[in-house]
Amino acid sequence: MKKILLIQPSPYDHNKKPLKKKKLYFAGLALPLLAALTPKDYEVEIIFEILEDIPFETDANLIGISTMGHGVIRSIDIAMEFRKRGKTVILGGYMASIMAEEAQKYCDAVLIGDAELVWEELLQDYEKGTLKPIYKDRLEESWFSTPPPRFDLIMNKNLGDFLPVQAGRGCPHSCSFCSVACLYEGSYVKKPVAEVVRDIQQIKALGYRKFLLLDDNIFSDRVYLSKLIEEIKALGMEWMSQCDIRIGREHQLLDSLRNSGCTTLSFGLESIKKESLRAMNKAWANPDDYPALIRNIQDHGIDVSTEMVVGGEADTLESIEATKDFIEDNKISVPRFYILTPIPGTQFFKDIKAQGRLVKSDIYSFDGTEAVYTIPNMTPEELTKAYWTLYESLFTLKSIAKRNLFRKEFLKAPGKYLFYSVVNLYYRRQIKQRVIPNIF
Ligand code: B12
Known part of the structure; x- marks a missing residue:
């Protein structure tokens, strides 16, 4: 089965170690939603780095990494680590979206804005070997729909x-x-x-x-x-x-x-x-x-x-x-x-x-x-x-x-x-x- 690993990185602390907590009170929605938008023939694994370590030796070939504020530095470091291991890396989320040109340097594709309209297209391109460097969409209509988050x-x-x-x-x-x-x-x-x-x-x-x-x-x-x-x-x-x-x-x-x-x-x-x-x-x-x-x-x-x-x-x-x-x-x-x-x-x-x-x-x-x-x-x-x-x-x-x-x-x-x-x-x-x- 095809597998994708989705990661919400943890920002570095003052000693440049990823911040760790025993409990995550404010779980984000992006990754459970992205998992729900992923076609059923993919196995999806989600990692919240604040709670768990990143399985760099994963058998997933496709890695999706989210970005938030100054935490983007950690996202980039993780992206580079996976690329060294020959994985295909996608960056998405707020920070990659508003500084896409910079983000592009560290991954195979950046998804700018909302994933709902382009995620499936991105996955199809990945399978065909025709991944583009940028996928961009923004929900422009007043209404939007999502599947139930995973x-x-x-x-x-x-x-x-x-x-x-x-x-x-x-x-x-x-x-x-x-x-x-x-x-x-x-x-x-x-x-x-x-x-x-x-x-x-x-x-x-x-x-x-x-x-x-x-x-x-x-x-x-x-x-x-x-x-x-x-x-x-x-x-x-x-x-x-x-x-x-x-x-x-x-x-x-x-x-x-x-x-x-x-x-x-x-x-x-x-x-x-x-x-x-x-x-x-x-x-x-x-x-x-x-x-x-x-x-x-x-x-x-x-x-x-x-x-x-x-x-x-x-x-x-x-x-x-x-x-x-x-x-x-x-x-x-x-x-x-x-x-x-x-x-x-x-x-x-x-x-x-x-x-x-x-x-x-x-x-x-x-x-x-x-x-x-x-x-x-x-x-x-x-x-x-x-x-x-x-x-x-x-x-x-x-x-x-x-x-x-x-x-x-x-x-x-x-x-x-x-x-x-x-x-x-x-x-x-x-x-x-x-x-x-x-x-x-
Ligand atoms: C929940 C949340 C958190 C949680 C995250 C918990 C977790 N680990 O999952 C906590 C409280 C820990 C947190 C911390 C921080 N956060 Co925060 N957080 C949010 C909040 C309120 C909701 C996020 C969410 O789930 N949204 C709903 C989902 C569906 O929307 P989304 O995240 O935008 O995701 C969509 C797309 O962006 C895209 N997408 C997102 N990720 C990815 C990844 C891939 C691979 C792909 C393809 C697509 C994709 O697909 C999704 C569906 O369309 C947002 C506000 C907001 N409007 O989103 C702020 C927000 C994202 N956070 C922000 C910031 C600044 C931070 C901190 C840096 C704050 C700080 N000073 O410490 C830290 C950094 C933490 C980190 N990990 O790096 C800013 C980001 C601004 C920016 N320019 O990047 C926001 C926008 C708040 C704001 N109004 O400024 N945050």
């Missing part, structure tokens, strides 16, 4: 208590730093509601009670979202997702979301400085509104998780310090931060490069914990220092307690806030070791 291939791995589902891809906004905007250019494509329900039912049948709707912005199409959550409600599951903070204005929708089992929403708030948001082409978000929007969402029983960046155009050491008060005042249980980083391929990267502001060229510095370009109000070294100081200041025992224990919701759900406190303590340890905090 979760059977990952059930033997140590995963968290939820599995991924996807309803839509893309986002109507075009924030200049965003890889999603770079690939989807402001478009939003979605799956028929019945198909999303089918995928959730599959997860339920596997014994899970929770799922992660890993869409980039579930508030992209309000009519679609309303229909979707009506159906989700009937499934009796708990779920989490991410979206545009302005959903906080929608009282009725928030009620329906909560009633459908939505427990947590994550928001890319980025900055408390309007001018910094404007420079990111994100002026549609107004930080003056953030506190009221967050409160509304929390008052509807949905936990708010935040992703923010420091190092925006108008950021100062004072505004970074003030971010601490913002997070504490708004009782954000598990805040996450990155240093604003121009990812190659994005508009932001093109602008910063054209302005001659890059101070690092090694992509491994582009992991969101190191300043890689200059900003007006501080040096890159000051920015990196301010970033870690912000993290440290929010992960003191006092701040963890303030955000998780001394809040009005604590008595209603003490177990949950104690769990968040434990996650905070875990993050605290990682911050001390200067490792980007995550539980993955």
